[in-house]
Amino acid sequence: MGEHRYQPQEIEPRWQALWERERTWEVTNGGAAEAGDGARGGSPPPKSYVLEMLPYPSGEPHIGHLKCYALGDAIAHFHRRLGRRVLHPMGYDAFGLPAENHAIKTGVHPRESTAESIASFQRQFRSWGISVDWSRELATCEPSYYRWTQWIFLELFRAGLAYRKEAAVKWCPKDQTVLANEQVDADGRCERCGALVEIRQLEQWFLRITDYAERLLSDLEGIEWPENVKTMQRNWIGRSEGAEVIFRCEAPAIDYPVFTTRPDTLFGATFFVIAPEHPDVMRLAAGTDCEHAVREYVTHSLNETNEERGNLEKPKTGVPLGRTVINPVNGERLPMYVADYVLMEYGTGAIMAVPAHDERDHAFARAFDLPIRRVIAAPETQEPQDQELPYTGAGVLVNSHPDFDGMDSRAALAAIVAWLDREGKGHASVNYRLRDWLVSRQRYWGCPIPILYCERCGVVPVAEEQLPVVLPDIDDYTPKGRSPLAAAEDWVNTSCPECGGAARRETDTMDTFVDSSWYFLRYCDAANERAAWDRSALREWMAVDQYIGGVEHAILHLMYARFFCKALADLGHLDFQEPFQALFTQGMVTKDGSKMSKSKGNVVSPAAIVERLGADTARCYILFVGPPEQDADWSDDGVEGVHRFLSRLWRLAAETAEGAGPEAGELAMAAMPEGEDLALARKTHWAIDKASTDLRRFAFNTAIAAVMELLNDCSRLRDAVDVRTLRFALGSAASLLFPFAPHVSADIYERLTGERVWEQPWPQAEEAMLESDVYELVCQVNGKVRDRVQASADASPQTLKDLCRAAPNVKAHLDGREIVKEIVVPGKLVNLVVR
RNA sequence: GCCCGGGUGGCGGAAUGGCAUACGCAAUCGACUUAAAAUCGAUGGCUCGCAAGGGCAUGUGGGUUCGAAUCCCACCCCGGGCACCA
Numbered sequence: 033m034g035e036h037r038y039q040p041q042e043i044e045p046r047w048q049a050l051w052e053r054e055r056t057w058e059v060t061n062g063g064a065a066e067a068g069d070g071a072r073g074g075s076p077p078p079k080s081y082v083l084e085m086l087p088y089p090s091g092e093p094h095i096g097h098l099k100c101y102a103l104g105d106a107i108a109h110f111h112r113r114l115g116r117r118v119l120h121p122m123g124y125d126a127f128g129l130p131a132e133n134h135a136i137k138t139g140v141h142p143r144e145s146t147a148e149s150i151a152s153f154q155r156q157f158r159s160w161g162i163s164v165d166w167s168r169e170l171a172t173c174e175p176s177y178y179r180w181t182q183w184i185f186l187e188l189f190r191a192g193l194a195y196r197k198e199a200a201v202k203w204c205p206k207d208q209t210v211l212a213n214e215q216v217d218a219d220g221r222c223e224r225c226g227a228l229v230e231i232r233q234l235e236q237w238f239l240r241i242t243d244y245a246e247r248l249l250s251d252l253e254g255i256e257w258p259e260n261v262k263t264m265q266r267n268w269i270g271r272s273e274g275a276e277v278i279f280r281c282e283a284p285a286i287d288y289p290v291f292t293t294r295p296d297t298l299f300g301a302t303f304f305v306i307a308p309e310h311p312d313v314m315r316l317a318a319g320t321d322c323e324h325a326v327r328e329y330v331t332h333s334l335n336e337t338n339e340e341r342g343n344l345e346k347p348k349t350g351v352p353l354g355r356t357v358i359n360p361v362n363g364e365r366l367p368m369y370v371a372d373y374v375l376m377e378y379g380t381g382a383i384m385a386v387p388a389h390d391e392r393d394h395a396f397a398r399a400f401d402l403p404i405r406r407v408i409a410a411p412e413t414q415e416p417q418d419q420e421l422p423y424t425g426a427g428v429l430v431n432s433h434p435d436f437d438g439m440d441s442r443a444a445l446a447a448i449v450a451w452l453d454r455e456g457k458g459h460a461s462v463n464y465r466l467r468d469w470l471v472s473r474q475r476y477w478g479c480p481i482p483i484l485y486c487e488r489c490g491v492v493p494v495a496e497e498q499l500p501v502v503l504p505d506i507d508d509y510t511p512k513g514r515s516p517l518a519a520a521e522d523w524v525n526t527s528c529p530e531c532g533g534a535a536r537r538e539t540d541t542m543d544t545f546v547d548s549s550w551y552f553l554r555y556c557d558a559a560n561e562r563a564a565w566d567r568s569a570l571r572e573w574m575a576v577d578q579y580i581g582g583v584e585h586a587i588l589h590l591m592y593a594r595f596f597c598k599a600l601a602d603l604g605h606l607d608f609q610e611p612f613q614a615l616f617t618q619g620m621v622t623k624d625g626s627k628m629s630k631s632k633g634n635v636v637s638p639a640a641i642v643e644r645l646g647a648d649t650a651r652c653y654i655l656f657v658g659p660p661e662q663d664a665d666w667s668d669d670g671v672e673g674v675h676r677f678l679s680r681l682w683r684l685a686a687e688t689a690e691g692a693g694p695e696a697g698e699l700a701m702a703a704m705p706e707g708e709d710l711a712l713a714r715k716t717h718w719a720i721d722k723a724s725t726d727l728r729r730f731a732f733n734t735a736i737a738a739v740m741e742l743l744n745d746c747s748r749l750r751d752a753v754d755v756r757t758l759r760f761a762l763g764s765a766a767s768l769l770f771p772f773a774p775h776v777s778a779d780i781y782e783r784l785t786g787e788r789v790w791e792q793p794w795p796q797a798e799e800a801m802l803e804s805d806v807y808e809l810v811c812q813v814n815g816k817v818r819d820r821v822q823a824s825a826d827a828s829p830q831t832l833k834d835l836c837r838a839a840p841n842v843k844a845h846l847d848g849r850e851i852v853k854e855i856v857v858p859g860k861l862v863n864l865v866v867r
Numbered sequence: 868g869c870c871c872g873g874g875u876g877g878c879g880g881a882a883u884g885g886c887a888u889a890c891g892c893a894a895u896c897g898a899c900u901u902a903a904a905a906u907c908g909a910u911g912g913c914u915c916g917c918a919a920g921g922g923c924a925u926g927u928g929g930g931u932u933c934g935a936a937u938c939c940c941a942c943c944c945c946g947g948g949c950a951c952c953a
Contacts, residue, residue, distance in 0.1 A: 259871080263870065263871060264947095268949080270949095341951090344868085344950075348951085372951090373951045374951080374953080377952085378953075379952075383953050386953090393953085465952050583947085586948085657880085662872095665879070667892070669878095669892050669893065673891050676891095733879095733891095737880095737889070810885075815932095815934040817886055841919095852933090855934075861886075863933055863934065
């Protein structure tokens with residue numbers, strides 16, 4: 033039967049055309065009721081919103097995209113066949129720097145290169161057969177989308193959650209733009225281009241995410257996310273409990289609050305430090321002997337890069353300010369210093385220094401020969417000579433005050449805070465590491481910030497009916513330290529909606545993370561021209577039931593999207609707090625153990641694989657290669673192996689369908705299978721059970737392996753079983769494989785049954801078929817396997833012991849020795865313990 | 868430095884207290900073929916043995932258990948996140 037050859041190039045476009053023509057994967061809003069009226073008659077089917085992170089369209093899709101969407105599509109299909117109405121949309125995160133940098137080099141408008149890339153993504157996603165509801169497709173760079181990004185910005189602005197502030201900001205000299213803290217890597221380099229980041233003082237737009245720190249932290253409890261992602265978010269939010277304590281400077285008379293997590297060490301404070309960026313630094317130093325030295329030090333630190341300043345190896349530096357503050361607990365005068373190890377952005381920009389119990393303060397005290405006073409004694413388990421300083425653990429208070437000495441440091445902490453509170457010198461306080469989100473970008477290819485500056489009225493929001501503020505076309509994208517939009521004079525100059533006078537537009541654009549912080553809401557009501565969404569649409573679909581994406585977005589995107597939902601819920605636009613109920617983070621795809629990159633020349637093109645072997649092979653392979661949450665190394669031989677598997681499956685099914693003749697219809701095994709028929713029927717039910725369990729736990733690799741095992745048995749038994757049994761086994765294999773390899777599975781299923789596999793419910797394993805009446809009993813002596821014997825499923829423990837003892841190789845190992853214990857695990861093994 | 872992952876055949880991996888190495892790749896042998904490719908069949912950790920069978924193997928060393936890749940303690944190595952956050 034040589035004419036049966038698996039030809040994905042023929043099969044795949046045929047099924048894709050059918051799905052496209054019939055709009056198979058589209059779902060309507062408000063459609064739950066209709067869908068429920070049908071055969072079931074009862075309650076409407078539950079919804080499921082399955083979403084993969086939207087791609088950034090740059091060039092062509094790569095293997096990582098294939099993995100992400102193959103994974104999400106498997107889940108979407110699985111949910112559909114479990115009877116849920118599945119929303120599975122697609123869009124493009126289409127604003128951003130790469131398109132703009134490309135424009136600077138080539139002069140091609142970012143809109144054009146982006147559109148070209150989107151077209152390529154669209155073509156490839158279709159060629160992969162991803163089951164997307166294309167009626168909801170969007171791109172964030174379209175005015176019909178960013179109009180509502182601007183609307184959200186204005187909502188945040190009116191609520192005081194978007195504000196303008198002059199700040200020391202991270203500036204990338206190469207990309208000529210401000211960066212968010214999150215976009216600067218550990219070495220103080222621009223995440224995107226790798227240039228060393230500088231600090232500049234500029235007026236910028238911020239979103240007040242810090243208002244939501246506590247809720248962003250506590251609401252992590254209720255969502256099903258990987259623990260490592262939750263931990264990363266917790267660390268990023270960085271909640272610290274402690275106290276704010278006021279230190280008074282008498283000349284000039286100013287109160288300086290500091291934040292400390294260790295108010296129990298207050299009596300050990302021996303000096304006081306403020307950050308070089310602190311606005312009072314020069315005022316404090318003015319007129320003292322130190323003025324000149326302070327000015328030099330501050331200038332030097334402000335010019336230092338993050339990398340230099342953040343270097344922990346570097347010895348502590350600083351200079352005295354020539355002033356003192358008073359320690360509120362004991363009235364001592366502490367000398368003030370300015371030092372760059374204190375950060376302006378955290379706490380109050382000033383600290384009390386306790387060198388005996390803080391490593392950084394200790395290093396500074398040693399460098400400047402300042403007194404070090406122990407006020408916490410380590411627990412007595414340690415010998416006094418071992419109690420080196422600094423000691424940062426808990427212990428017993430010493431050298432402090434008669435009221436507190438001898439107390440446990442944790443109890444003393446509370447007592448001292450209570451005392452400070454009563455005296456009006458401090459209070460309990462919580463600090464977060466999280467900073468407000470800087471969203472201004474001095475770049476062209478982004479969403480315009482819908483704000484005007486009027487000489488008379490000041491900062492004025494663009495009137496809602498004038499949205500969108502459309503991004504104008506310009507000729508020169510080259511960054512010059514201000515937004516390229518500033519050159520579009522006709523666009524910049526406008527009139528004030530309040531007084532009618534002359535006004536200028538904001539020329540900065542928004543960080544692209546703003547665009548992607550709400551796209552999942554828009555999908556629910558993508559065609560709405562009157563509003564960003566209708567609340568009933570969100571009620572129908574949100575929250576996302578399963579979100580899928582790379583772990584590289586664990587902090588930024590996922591935190592911002594959560595913040596947007598909370599803020600929009602507070603403003604009355606949403607009814608829920610958390611956008612993503614469950615999250616799955618997929619691992620990278622590498623080649624020869626390292627990240628694919630053009631410079632290494634190890635890029636695997638999905639298009640080439642699809643063309644040569646078909647989308648089903650590519651999708652199956654990427655899921656078969658290993659657990660999807662782990663990194664996977666691409667192997668050209670491995671992908672051939674999966675192709676062989678699909679070929680064998682298709683070929684055997686095609687031959688079986690032909691042999692089975694016109695008899696089609698519902699899949700069923702023979703009523704009372706016996707012998708090899710029973711064995712194959714059992715194997716089929718085993719595979720159904722295994723694949724179903726594995727799909728629920730995202731173990732796609734073992735689910736596919738189970739179908740491979742089933743096919744191996746089909747091949748082995750093809751001539752020994754009834755054709756109905758074989759048809760049932762192969763049809764089930766296709767049904768189980770459909771979420772991973774939809775085209776070939778649909779083709780096989782149709783050949784065998786005449787039915788559309790995606791319209792069939794997910795197969796159910798029959799409990800009775802999962803159990804066998806005999807099994808192989810493992811016989812152990814002293815925990816070592818010595819033999820295996822046939823045992824019947826209902827044998828008593830005593831029978832099993834006897835069987836085991838009678839096994840030939842067990843006998844040999846007993847050899848007259850005394851049995852001291854017998855362990856029986858029915859269905860598995862017997863272990864005889866001998867002496 | 869702190870916090871997460873991970874370490875199993877030649878390779879990707881399977882097994883979460885009970886038959887270690889499922890499934891796949893690569894390899895070797897055989898069938899078909901003038902030949903090759905494709906396909907089909909067989910073999911399958913290391914080691915001793917003709918064989919039956921034995922011994923040793925899940926990063927290292929201890930422990931718990933009738934029984935440990937799996938649980939506990941200590942350590943080594945690899946990957947990721949955070950890092951002067953008071």
